[in-house]
Amino acid sequence: MHYCSGANPREIHQRPLHSDRVTVWSAVLRIRIIGIYFFDEDDCAVTVNSERYVAMIQEFFAPAVEELNAGLVWFQQDGATAHTARKSMALLREMFPGQLISLRGDILWPARSPDLTPCDYFLWGYLKTEVFKHRPRTLQALKDAIRLEVARILHDMLDRVMRNITLY
Numbered sequence: 665m666h667y668c669s670g671a672n673p674r675e676i677h678q679r680p681l682h683s684d685r686v687t688v689w690s691a692v693l694r695i696r697i698i699g700i701y702f703f704d705e706d707d708c709a710v711t712v713n714s715e716r717y718v719a720m721i722q723e724f725f726a727p728a729v730e731e732l733n734a735g736l737v738w739f740q741q742d743g744a745t746a747h748t749a750r751k752s753m754a755l756l757r758e759m760f761p762g763q764l765i766s767l768r769g770d771i772l773w774p775a776r777s778p779d780l781t782p783c784d785y786f787l788w789g790y791l792k793t794e795v796f797k798h799r800p801r802t803l804q805a806l807k808d809a810i811r812l813e814v815a816r817i818l819h820d821m822l823d824r825v826m827r828n829i830t831l832y
Contacts (some may be wrong), residue, residue, distance in 0.1 A: 684803050685709050686811065689720060692782040693737070698728045700814050714749035714760040721755055729759070736763070740781055742766035743774075768800060787826045790817075 687709040690699030701724050727806050729737065739760040741747045748767050757762050765771045794813040800806040807822065 665686065670691060670822060686803060686806060686810070687712060690740075690787060690814070691699060691725065691764075692787055692825065693732070693734065694823055695732070695734065696822065697787070697814055697817060698725060698732075700807075700810055712746045713748045713754050717746040717749070718755055720753050721752070721759075724771065728819065731763070738763045738765060740765035741769075753824065780831065782825050785828070 687703040688699075689701040689703065689712070690697055701720055703710050703720070722758055737760065739750055739756060741756075742760060743766070746752060753764075753766070753768060756766070757770075760770075762770050765773050766777075791813055795806070795809045796806070798809040798812075800809050
């Protein structure tokens with residue numbers, strides 16, 4: 665954003681239109697949290713598109729799920745365009761056959777659903793409360809605080825969160 669100086673209209677000041685941010689992805693399981701994954705390039709947050717989402721699933725999420733050897737796993741996601749793109753849905757259907765809760769998934773998750781996912785009703789609010797106690801001043805400090813607070817979440821807390829889910 666450009667604006668002129670109040671004292672000298674020929675002096676131009678510049679400042680960013682939007683503040684710096686992070687774009688975060690995570691998955692909540694009864695036994696642990698998979699993630700935190702930051703969508704960024706050159707330490708700048710990027711918009712999540714279907715290519716970036718599929719790459720994250722293949723390179724980050726799928727190996728983590730495989731490592732867990734957790735058996736029956738259901739995957740739930742919202743109706744974001746990157747999540748419901750053909751390529752994203754094909755990959756997720758292959759990973760979670762018959763167990764995909766999503767817009768156009770095996771169990772339909774309607775657009776603008778008032779029902780919340782564990783990330784919505786627990787994780788994001790919890791992290792916001794805990795992370796900002798650290799008063800991070802830089803993006804790196806913010807990322808570090810997010811990682812720290814996720815690591816502090818206990819298994820019994822996750823178990824209580826997941827007991828609040830009812831599948832129809």
